[in-house]
Amino acid sequence: MPFASWDVVALALMAGIAWLLLVLEDWRSLLISLAALEAALGSALLAVWGPTLVVMHLLAGWLAAAMLGLGQTMHRRKHPAPRPLTGRVVRGLAGVLTLALVFSVGPVLARAWPTVPEAVRWAAAATALLGLMQTAWSRHPLRLSIGLLTVLAGFAPLFAWQHADLLTTGWLAGFQLLLAWSGSYLLHQTAVGEEAL
Amino acid sequence: MNAAWLWVVFPLVAGLGLGLWPRGSTRQKRWVAAAIAGGLALVAWKVPLGHPVPLFGYRWSWLFTAEWRLAGHAFVLDDAARGWLAALFAWAALWAWTAAEARMAPDFLGWTLALPAWLTWALAARDPFDRALLLSLAQLGLVFLWLPYHRRALGPGLMRALAWNALGLPLLLLALTQTPGLETASPETPAVQQAGLLLGLGVALWAGVFPFHTVYPLVGREVHPFRAGFGWWFTHTALVLAMAHWAAHFLWLRENPALYTGLRALGVGTLALAGVLLAVQRDLGRAVGYVAWLNTGWTWLALAQGLEQGTTAFLALAWPRALLWLGWTWALAVLMLPDDAIHRFAPQGRGRASPWVAALVVLGLGAWAPWPGLNLAPWSAALVAGASPNPGLLLGLGVAFAGLTGTAWRWAQQLFVEPLPKAPPWRETWRERGLVLAWLLLWVVVAWMPGLWHQWATAASSWLP
Numbered sequence: 001m002p003f004a005s006w007d008v009v010a011l012a013l014m015a016g017i018a019w020l021l022l023v024l025e026d027w028r029s030l031l032i033s034l035a036a037l038e039a040a041l042g043s044a045l046l047a048v049w050g051p052t053l054v055v056m057h058l059l060a061g062w063l064a065a066a067m068l069g070l071g072q073t074m075h076r077r078k079h080p081a082p083r084p085l086t087g088r089v090v091r092g093l094a095g096v097l098t099l100a101l102v103f104s105v106g107p108v109l110a111r112a113w114p115t116v117p118e119a120v121r122w123a124a125a126a127t128a129l130l131g132l133m134q135t136a137w138s139r140h141p142l143r144l145s146i147g148l149l150t151v152l153a154g155f156a157p158l159f160a161w162q163h164a165d166l167l168t169t170g171w172l173a174g175f176q177l178l179l180a181w182s183g184s185y186l187l188h189q190t191a192v193g194e195e196a197l
Numbered sequence: 198m199n200a201a202w203l204w205v206v207f208p209l210v211a212g213l214g215l216g217l218w219p220r221g222s223t224r225q226k227r228w229v230a231a232a233i234a235g236g237l238a239l240v241a242w243k244v245p246l247g248h249p250v251p252l253f254g255y256r257w258s259w260l261f262t263a264e265w266r267l268a269g270h271a272f273v274l275d276d277a278a279r280g281w282l283a284a285l286f287a288w289a290a291l292w293a294w295t296a297a298e299a300r301m302a303p304d305f306l307g308w309t310l311a312l313p314a315w316l317t318w319a320l321a322a323r324d325p326f327d328r329a330l331l332l333s334l335a336q337l338g339l340v341f342l343w344l345p346y347h348r349r350a351l352g353p354g355l356m357r358a359l360a361w362n363a364l365g366l367p368l369l370l371l372a373l374t375q376t377p378g379l380e381t382a383s384p385e386t387p388a389v390q391q392a393g394l395l396l397g398l399g400v401a402l403w404a405g406v407f408p409f410h411t412v413y414p415l416v417g418r419e420v421h422p423f424r425a426g427f428g429w430w431f432t433h434t435a436l437v438l439a440m441a442h443w444a445a446h447f448l449w450l451r452e453n454p455a456l457y458t459g460l461r462a463l464g465v466g467t468l469a470l471a472g473v474l475l476a477v478q479r480d481l482g483r484a485v486g487y488v489a490w491l492n493t494g495w496t497w498l499a500l501a502q503g504l505e506q507g508t509t510a511f512l513a514l515a516w517p518r519a520l521l522w523l524g525w526t527w528a529l530a531v532l533m534l535p536d537d538a539i540h541r542f543a544p545q546g547r548g549r550a551s552p553w554v555a556a557l558v559v560l561g562l563g564a565w566a567p568w569p570g571l572n573l574a575p576w577s578a579a580l581v582a583g584a585s586p587n588p589g590l591l592l593g594l595g596v597a598f599a600g601l602t603g604t605a606w607r608w609a610q611q612l613f614v615e616p617l618p619k620a621p622p623w624r625e626t627w628r629e630r631g632l633v634l635a636w637l638l639l640w641v642v643v644a645w646m647p648g649l650w651h652q653w654a655t656a657a658s659s660w661l662p
Binding site: 112158167168178 | 267268269270324326327330331333334337338340341344346348349350353355356359360363364366367370371374375387391
């Protein structure tokens, strides 16, 4: 399938939403953004995967977001007071620096995955790195799970451009779901969940 | 009948049923779990797979079909897999049977069937992607084993375990996407070096190799030692077998001397660092985590002997190690009674109320040490004999010895010499003393029969391609 200009937009959206996930505070906005990230990813994957695989992956991503939402709701936590603006500004700036880092390691990525289109490499690396930053930034199960799902979303295009298989995609979808379930379970069972998001 | 029905589907369904069935105590359910797991181990040990077995004078025969397919992907449980298959389910039976004295909740019994069944499925996969993904799903499932519904999470340990697993998977999968067509490539090929780097990083995250080892003390502090020990032992063993299978598949891995040099350095480094860190731990749970990490050092040292010898050594020493790990975590669980949270457990003077169990805790800790010139721990003797003696190895083993024996000595003082601050909350019973004695006898018999295990391990390692 040809690599259309829409795919580049979808890939750019992925990196943008990953940056947004780093900055946002409210859990509802976080989960809606995660669902949007999965939609952008699914749209980009249509360039290499058939609709069956894409729908499976997309549904798993949305279900994962729903599971985390359910966990957060069951946690019955009061809506946290928003953090000072500086926290978000610092995270946003760190995210911008990460994007700059991705541009600087472009040649390394090109050597590593020469068969993968350049836009895919950059979007994948940016999304994965922003997800990694999200994972490292917080000890809160919700943010951690969202960060890990963002890393997986970043890895998915690199993987998809090299491998297309029903069962492997099914396992990956299962992994996403179990990851979200585990995160949701930890959210429900955690004793440290009272810290702000 | 397909082998998958008996060793994958049946124990998975039975485990799910045992775990979710609301009635029945651990003491009642353990007989079911131990009987099923033990029966499956016995059948795997005795019945050939993939060949017809004559019944009633050759008029009828029974056949376990070795291969099954799922969406075009092959999964195989053939005769060569019987060695590790029998071991996995036999260990599961032992863990299930001892769960009642360790005061596990009834859900634990479900795990003793479901986890080995899932790992069997993973190891039966022929496609490396399937194997990696099934293993990662098993490791994710550990969160539910380690944090049963009646407990609250304490801190970041389980989240870190979740993160290491989820971050390792993409690295492994990306490594595997680069390897098709490069099975026999030279280790100097750039694509192979890149795949090797990704593979190494992924395995390091999954196995908690330094500097990712921090997951062990965190999980050790938060999780009941009996549950932690069970999860670590099974996933670690399956990961090692999967790694050996990958290494056997790729010439650039199995014929690469740098891999074995690196594994030896990793083994000695892990033993030494774990020994040092263990010696300075005040928290008992963190110490349990470091003992688990130290245990991985013996694995790396075994695998450093080469693919075939290394896998055989790992498997030959797996039985004594499994029994030691089971007995030690069981003794810790009994010593902690009536509490089940290790971070609240104060060991001072508890050995006076439960001397047999406390002695097992101290002896078990000491038995992990590389005792010089004393065949107390057969794995250390065998592995040190297998490794070429050099100053680095001797220094690493010396540090590990000092750390382990020093910690055992400190624990012995705390348990037996320091006074109890109040009346003992728990005293061991004669039944528990009998179990300590039975376990010690079994361990001595198993540990001192290296010939028998070597023969079994040689047969079991023929599973590698």
